[in-house]
Amino acid sequence: MKTVRLSPADTDDLLYVGRDLQKPDVKKKVTGQAVYTEDIDMPGLAEGRLLHCPHPFARVKRIDTSKAEALPGVLAVLTAKDAPEARFSRSTMAEALPSFAFDGERQDQRILTDLCRYRGDCVAAVAAEDIYVAEQALDLIEVEYELLQPVFDPFEAMKPGAVAVHDDVKNNIAFEMDHPFNMGDTGKAFDEADVVVEFSGVNSRQKHLHMETDSAIAHFDETGRLTVISPSQGPHLGKKHLSERVFPDLNDGDIRWISPAIGGGFGARLALGLEPVAVLLARHTGRPIRVTSTREEDFNGYSSRTDQHQTVRLAAKSDGTVIGIEQHIVSDAGAYLSHSATTSLVNMQKSLGLFRCENVYGHVKVVYTNTPVTAGFRGYGNAEGAFVLQQAIDMLAERLGMDPIEIRAKNIRKEGEQSFFIPCKLEHSRLQECIDEGAKAFDWANKFRGWDRQKDEGRFKRGVGMSILNHASGAGGFLLEHSSAIMKVQADGSANLVISPCEMGQGILGALAQVAAELSGVPYDKIRIVTGDTDVTLFDIGSHASRSMFVVGNAVADCARKINAIIRERAVPHFEKRQIKVTPDQLVAKGGEIYPEGQPDKAIPIGEVAHDEIYNFSDAGAQITASGSYLSTSHHPNHQAAFAEVEVDTETGHVSVLRYLAAHDIGRAINPLLVESQMQGAAVQGLGFALKEDFVLDQKTGEVLNDTLLTYLAPTVMDVPELETLMIEDPFEKGPLGAKGVGEAGVVNPAAAVANAIYDAIGVRLHSVPMTPEKVLAMLQSGGAENPAGSSCVSGQRL
Amino acid sequence: MKMLATFNVNGRDRDTVIAPHMTLADVLRDQLRLTGTKRACTGGNCGACTVLMDGVPVCSCIQLAVNARDRKIETVEGLAKPGGDLSALQEAFARNNAAQCGFCTSGMLMTAEALLRSNPRPTREEVKVAISGNICRCTGYVKIVDAIMEATAAAQEAAE
Numbered sequence: 001m002k003t004v005r006l007s008p009a010d011t012d013d014l015l016y017v018g019r020d021l022q023k024p025d026v027k028k029k030v031t032g033q034a035v036y037t038e039d040i041d042m043p044g045l046a047e048g049r050l051l052h053c054p055h056p057f058a059r060v061k062r063i064d065t066s067k068a069e070a071l072p073g074v075l076a077v078l079t080a081k082d083a084p085e086a087r088f089s090r091s092t093m094a095e096a097l098p099s100f101a102f103d104g105e106r107q108d109q110r111i112l113t114d115l116c117r118y119r120g121d122c123v124a125a126v127a128a129e130d131i132y133v134a135e136q137a138l139d140l141i142e143v144e145y146e147l148l149q150p151v152f153d154p155f156e157a158m159k160p161g162a163v164a165v166h167d168d169v170k171n172n173i174a175f176e177m178d179h180p181f182n183m184g185d186t187g188k189a190f191d192e193a194d195v196v197v198e199f200s201g202v203n204s205r206q207k208h209l210h211m212e213t214d215s216a217i218a219h220f221d222e223t224g225r226l227t228v229i230s231p232s233q234g235p236h237l238g239k240k241h242l243s244e245r246v247f248p249d250l251n252d253g254d255i256r257w258i259s260p261a262i263g264g265g266f267g268a269r270l271a272l273g274l275e276p277v278a279v280l281l282a283r284h285t286g287r288p289i290r291v292t293s294t295r296e297e298d299f300n301g302y303s304s305r306t307d308q309h310q311t312v313r314l315a316a317k318s319d320g321t322v323i324g325i326e327q328h329i330v331s332d333a334g335a336y337l338s339h340s341a342t343t344s345l346v347n348m349q350k351s352l353g354l355f356r357c358e359n360v361y362g363h364v365k366v367v368y369t370n371t372p373v374t375a376g377f378r379g380y381g382n383a384e385g386a387f388v389l390q391q392a393i394d395m396l397a398e399r400l401g402m403d404p405i406e407i408r409a410k411n412i413r414k415e416g417e418q419s420f421f422i423p424c425k426l427e428h429s430r431l432q433e434c435i436d437e438g439a440k441a442f443d444w445a446n447k448f449r450g451w452d453r454q455k456d457e458g459r460f461k462r463g464v465g466m467s468i469l470n471h472a473s474g475a476g477g478f479l480l481e482h483s484s485a486i487m488k489v490q491a492d493g494s495a496n497l498v499i500s501p502c503e504m505g506q507g508i509l510g511a512l513a514q515v516a517a518e519l520s521g522v523p524y525d526k527i528r529i530v531t532g533d534t535d536v537t538l539f540d541i542g543s544h545a546s547r548s549m550f551v552v553g554n555a556v557a558d559c560a561r562k563i564n565a566i567i568r569e570r571a572v573p574h575f576e577k578r579q580i581k582v583t584p585d586q587l588v589a590k591g592g593e594i595y596p597e598g599q600p601d602k603a604i605p606i607g608e609v610a611h612d613e614i615y616n617f618s619d620a621g622a623q624i625t626a627s628g629s630y631l632s633t634s635h636h637p638n639h640q641a642a643f644a645e646v647e648v649d650t651e652t653g654h655v656s657v658l659r660y661l662a663a664h665d666i667g668r669a670i671n672p673l674l675v676e677s678q679m680q681g682a683a684v685q686g687l688g689f690a691l692k693e694d695f696v697l698d699q700k701t702g703e704v705l706n707d708t709l710l711t712y713l714a715p716t717v718m719d720v721p722e723l724e725t726l727m728i729e730d731p732f733e734k735g736p737l738g739a740k741g742v743g744e745a746g747v748v749n750p751a752a753a754v755a756n757a758i759y760d761a762i763g764v765r766l767h768s769v770p771m772t773p774e775k776v777l778a779m780l781q782s783g784g785a786e787n788p789a790g791s792s793c794v795s796g797q798r799l
Numbered sequence: 800m801k802m803l804a805t806f807n808v809n810g811r812d813r814d815t816v817i818a819p820h821m822t823l824a825d826v827l828r829d830q831l832r833l834t835g836t837k838r839a840c841t842g843g844n845c846g847a848c849t850v851l852m853d854g855v856p857v858c859s860c861i862q863l864a865v866n867a868r869d870r871k872i873e874t875v876e877g878l879a880k881p882g883g884d885l886s887a888l889q890e891a892f893a894r895n896n897a898a899q900c901g902f903c904t905s906g907m908l909m910t911a912e913a914l915l916r917s918n919p920r921p922t923r924e925e926v927k928v929a930i931s932g933n934i935c936r937c938t939g940y941v942k943i944v945d946a947i948m949e950a951t952a953a954a955q956e957a958a959e
Contacts, residue, residue: 022893029901030889030908032835032875039834132820209936211839211847211902263837263902264936295840505900505937677896677942684939709844709934717927717940 001676003669004437006430006730015591016514016524017737020673023510024529025261025503034261037215037231038292045217046075048281048291049134051124051141052300053116056370056702057150057163060114060123060143067140068126073133075285077141078125083112083280088245090271090302090338090373092237095244096480096541102342104175107245108166109336111276116145117165117335119702120301120372127281127289150370152702154309154332155796157367165335165368172368174333175341179348179362181422186315189324189359193315195399199392200311200792201767203384203751205304205695206688208377209714210504212263213298218278219288226255226279231262233269233502234542235534246276259532265504266378266685268303270544271338299707303375304695306340307332308347308384309793312392315359320400320407322393324359327351327385330793331366332374339376341366347381351389353420354470355411370702378682380545382471383689383748387769390467390752394759398451404756405439408468420470423477424634428732428740430665431639435468437726438663442643448760455763461648462658465756467749468641473741474547476632483552484538485512485559487520489624491614493592493607494526495563499556500540501548502532506743507674508548512556514670515736519560521567521589521606538627546741549670551632553736559628564589566624571609573619578602636732638740639665642683642749646757650780653773655691655758656721662746663726668738672727675742679725682746688715690751694770767791804868808833809877823867824848824859827874835875835905839934846933849906850874856913875905878912888912888950897946899937907933911947919952 028034053060065077087107094105112122124141128134151157151165157172165172190196216230232238235257243250262269274291281289293301308331315324327348333340341364348362377383397407412431413419419426439445447464455461474481486498497516503509509529517524530536540552568584571594575582582596595603613621642662648655662679669675692713696705706712731738751769758776759765764784766775791797804817808831815830824841827833827850836859839847843861850859851873859867878886885893888911898904907930914921914929921929926947927940935943948954 026893026898029898029904030885030892031879032905034901211900211936262900264900507896673896677899677938680939680941681899681937708842709840710842714934716931716934717944718931720940723941
């Protein structure tokens with residue numbers, strides 16, 4: 001790890017921020033004490049299991065549950081007739097989006113169905129005293145299906161006369177929308193351009209592969225109030241959605257949603273998973289019910305990255321100035337519309353918004369097929385877009401004989417210009433510095449040998465490539481970006497910090513506690529976090545969009561500053577007792593102590609003040625407490641530049657990444673260790689996306705062919721190249737102590753940078769990720785003419 | 800058919816009732832409530848459920864419980880020192896932020912523990928080979944390898 005401080009901010013003054021402190025939950029995790037949903041026990045808890053349709057498209061003609069119901073230990077066997085008629089989407093995002101940004105929400109699925117649109121659809125749910133009985137009961141359910149003709153390919157599905165996955169949707173187009181920020185006249189720009197390039201590509205359905213499979217507990221208490229426990233990334237939106245869409249007889253306040261330790265999220269938990277069916281079973285049995293999916297169920301059901309077929313066209317002047325950009329996307333929703341529409345829209349935001357350009361056109365279609373439901377995945381469309389856009393910009397550079405760095409530097413947005421989220425200005429960007437510092441550390445100037453160079457001799461050929469990105473630190477103006485925090489100081493000077501984000505491994509609780517400690521005066525190790533319970537925490541849309549550090553961080557900062565002010569105000573009489581006359585403004589509260597500015601030797605403990613506010617009979621006032629809030633109105637982009645060096649084995653097609661370097665525009669790293677952890681983890685996940693992770697659907701049967709961790713190739717430690725991370729620090733005045741987001745960005749560049757490096761090595765461009773050996777070989781053997789998996793989303797043609 | 804069975808876990812004999820189809824992971828988690836051991840794939844493919852059986856790391860999700868009765872089982876709950884202080888390996892994991900979501904962590908720790916017992920001075924490459932059967936989706940593995948290297952005898956001696 002290397003930190004590049006652009007404006008050497010005064011960090012000596014900071015006790016906690018900028019330091020590699022251990023996050024509060026790490027000891028629980030290294031001792032096995034962290035409690036995940038599947039670890040919870042409670043009186044009367046019973047287990048649920050689901051029966052999935054084994055066909056890609058079928059109607060249930062007859063279902064007989066009598067034998068299952070008769071099995072001792074079975075509490076309930078439910079089918080479509082027992083499920084609410086209400087339709088819902090797994091995505092909870094519609095609750096948090098304005099209509100200008102997204103007008104196409106479809107509530108299109110039921111908890112249990114008798115019309116099965118993919119192999120993961122549930123036809124029955126069983127509750128039983130234990131999991132073994134529940135499993136046995138599944139085998140005793142008799143179902144007779146009427147098989148329907150399925151459609152698996154989105155381009156086939158759009159053709160007139162194609163099978164309708166949903167009767168009410170014409171040509172299976174579930175959602176269609178122009179980019180909200182289309183502008184100018186791209187037709188004219190392309191006519192006037194000196195150079196035009198076009199590139200098409202598609203990404204695989206990378207699985208989130210959170211190590212904890214999906215799980216949910218539902219329990220109605222004696223008053224009829226519902227508690228849901230599940231690894232949700234956004235429990236507040238979850239309860240709104242669950243009450244509004246799935247169980248309309250419940251109100252928002254009738255649900256308490258607890259999100260315990262989460263075994264990885266990556267965007268998958270930003271949707272309803274097993275919660276609805278757990279609630280249904282709990283309601284029918286009057287018992288607390290847990291439903292947990294197997295790994296195979298996770299593979300075959302919900303959810304994965306959305307496969308987005310894209311075509312990008314760029315128009316440029318001979319000096320490399322981009323004057324027009326078009327992006328057409330056809331995304332595969334699978335059987336139901338979840339995050340596939342919004343993730344495609346966000347792809348356009350980021351892809352069409354990266355470069356300063358006045359003529360912009362984007363269009364997206366999202367298509368139903370009889371395949372598993374796709375979703376949003378870390379980066380939320382950005383990695384999918386970068387793979388195509390960043391190859392297109394390199395093609396432009398080659399046509400013009402420009403260095404990849406030079407053409408990007410010429411076209412990126414600068415501070416003061418509009419940001420990719422067009423209504424808002426770009427207030428802070430160190431993308432150019434990421435490019436410059438990254439290039440220097442990578443030795444790009446020597447590694448990139450020009451477009452005309454001879455390729456390496458022999459079987460193994462090396463090449464380098466780069467890619468850049470802009471991402472959001474929360475989506476202010478697009479999502480409900482407000483958050484609130486509460487702090488209360490205990491009699492010993494420790495404090496509780498009540499915050500909403502869900503800890504799914506990113507370390508956000510630690511970073512927020514560091515902000516709270518720095519600004520409140522309560523020491524870091526005395527801050528106890530309360531989170532993950534909607535009865536306690538204040539509204540917040542959850543942990544996603546790299547928003548928690550920025551948006552929640554600002555709410556925590558607001559709250560902690562108030563606590564600091566109250567502590568100083570209440571400390572005045574304590575100094576008076578010691579014959580020291582001060583005003584609150586002359587006091588410093590820091591690191592557990594309060595002292596007159598410049599006189600740390602006169603310090604008294606915060607605990608003394610806090611204690612007396614509660615327990616001193618004569619002077620007691622009120623416990624020191626405050627709440628703070630923040631509303632973000634802009635996306636405040638963070639940025640990253642990445643550089644990859646690869647070696648291609650031209651006999652096997654295998655691509656080895658020798659070195660990968662990423663430089664991130666962080667604002668300020670509240671905890672550099674956590675920032676680096678996010679960058680490393682995201683890079684490896686992105687390299688998995690780039691080279692290995694394929695989700696293979698049998699095109700004849702719709703069956704997932706690799707639904708185990710043995711056959712789905714997630715990166716292991718042996719796949720990790722030499723990784724370097726640079727943090728480009730220059731505090732952003734609107735961030736909490738200068739911070740911007742980091743969680744998602746790192747996953748965006750790897751596929752794009754590796755694709756460009758492969759081109760540099762062997763002179764052919766790959767049109768689809770993962771860039772597996774067979775695709776590389778096919779491209780090499782056909783001289784770049786044939787790619788077995790990419791398709792143009794303009795013509796639908798295989799490339 | 801259920802039966803009474805005794806398991807020696809973390810140095811203590813524990814009695815419980817098991818059925819023949821139960822795996823060691825099921826018994827540890829559901830019967831003995833040692834939930835630090837995780838079920839993530841239940842197919843022996845990811846290593847999250849790794850425990851030591853007579854000192855050897857095994858995937859407890861594919862070990863039938865009946866076969867584990869006469870063995871010494873060690874789980875993540877037994878790693879800390881008597882009195883509860885973290886072991887050097889656990890400390891190194893915490894210090895390096897080698898646990899993100901934490902779901903693979905128990906398995907990683909047990910695999911690393913077995914390695915360090917049989918090879919107290921592994922090279923970085925040997926560490927990688929040892930944990931190559933353990934999948935982590937969060938960290939990108941770098942900090943895990945860093946942590947294990949800090950817990951080797953060589954690193955411990957250097958620190959003293």
